[in-house]
Amino acid sequence: MAINPEISVVVPVYNEEAVLDKLVARLLPVMDGLNRSYEIIFVNDGSKDKSAVLLHKLHHERPDHIRVINFNTNYGQHMAFMAGFEHVRGDKIVTMDADLQNPPEEIPKLLAKMDDGYDVVGGFRQYRKDRLWRKLVSKLHNRLRAAIMPRIKMEDEGCMLRAYSRKVVDLMVASGESNTFISALALLYAENPIDVPVKHEERGAGESHYSFYKLIRYNFDIITNFSLVPIQIFTFIGILVSFCSTVLVIYMFIRRLVVGPEAQGVFTLFAILFLLMGIC
Numbered sequence: 001m002a003i004n005p006e007i008s009v010v011v012p013v014y015n016e017e018a019v020l021d022k023l024v025a026r027l028l029p030v031m032d033g034l035n036r037s038y039e040i041i042f043v044n045d046g047s048k049d050k051s052a053v054l055l056h057k058l059h060h061e062r063p064d065h066i067r068v069i070n071f072n073t074n075y076g077q078h079m080a081f082m083a084g085f086e087h088v089r090g091d092k093i094v095t096m097d098a099d100l101q102n103p104p105e106e107i108p109k110l111l112a113k114m115d116d117g118y119d120v121v122g123g124f125r126q127y128r129k130d131r132l133w134r135k136l137v138s139k140l141h142n143r144l145r146a147a148i149m150p151r152i153k154m155e156d157e158g159c160m161l162r163a164y165s166r167k168v169v170d171l172m173v174a175s176g177e178s179n180t181f182i183s184a185l186a187l188l189y190a191e192n193p194i195d196v197p198v199k200h201e202e203r204g205a206g207e208s209h210y211s212f213y214k215l216i217r218y219n220f221d222i223i224t225n226f227s228l229v230p231i232q233i234f235t236f237i238g239i240l241v242s243f244c245s246t247v248l249v250i251y252m253f254i255r256r257l258v259v260g261p262e263a264q265g266v267f268t269l270f271a272i273l274f275l276l277m278g279i280c
């Protein structure tokens, strides 16, 4: 392998022992067929099955092409991508899932667009092979993101079959973001992005790692990561509560001076408490 390969493929792996061999059996011929230098970086996201052992074996079989990063525990798919990005050596970086839902045979299509001068090439899944509720949540997710980041146009941010220029990847790493959504993050730095349709397949084996709860958390992350609106809303509520309680404190103080002591000490306490709560 050249010291700096032209292409880096980053693949997060979490408990994918049943599919890794199948993935490699399809991915390596595609990459070999490009006749360009490449590396594949598997990021083992704290798998509890035999994925780590299998990846170790794959690295020893193809040390020139396969590299492995092991996490001590499960940090999530996007953190795994970010760790891979910190170690890529290629000029063009492809990301994909390990479960074969993103067919490796689509990679040349993404790279052709990179060769045309685009700096972020996003795949959008045609005929998604997922459960109905997943597709609905994804739709909601895409709409939410579009509302939060209206200037950023993206067909399908949940599709991880994407390609990025090294410059965009380096900027993502430099941003130091954690718990982020890399497809949205990349578009903050992209100068010339494009979306291309890609095929989508059933999982090669196993089950999705995303429960309804985990997806809701991801949606929450996207709101808090990419928008100031939540913090502005809470700041506004805080200012309002402080203002009202300040008025109440002043009113109580004047009443104390005019009317004299009353059984309202508890209200004064509440007023002061709300004032402090508002400031916090």
Ligand code: UDP
Binding pocket: 011, 012, 013, 014, 015, 016, 045, 074, 075, 076, 077, 080, 096, 097, 098, 099, 101, 207, 208, 209, 210
């Ligand atoms: N993944 C990961 N860490 C996680 C969950 C998933 O690295 O905590 C990987 C997983 O091994 C796969 C990709 O992220 O390569 C997508 O995961 P999954 O297929 O479960 O998601 P879905 O396709 O249902 O969105």
Ligand code: MG
Binding pocket: 097, 099, 101, 203, 208
């Ligand atoms: Mg999947």
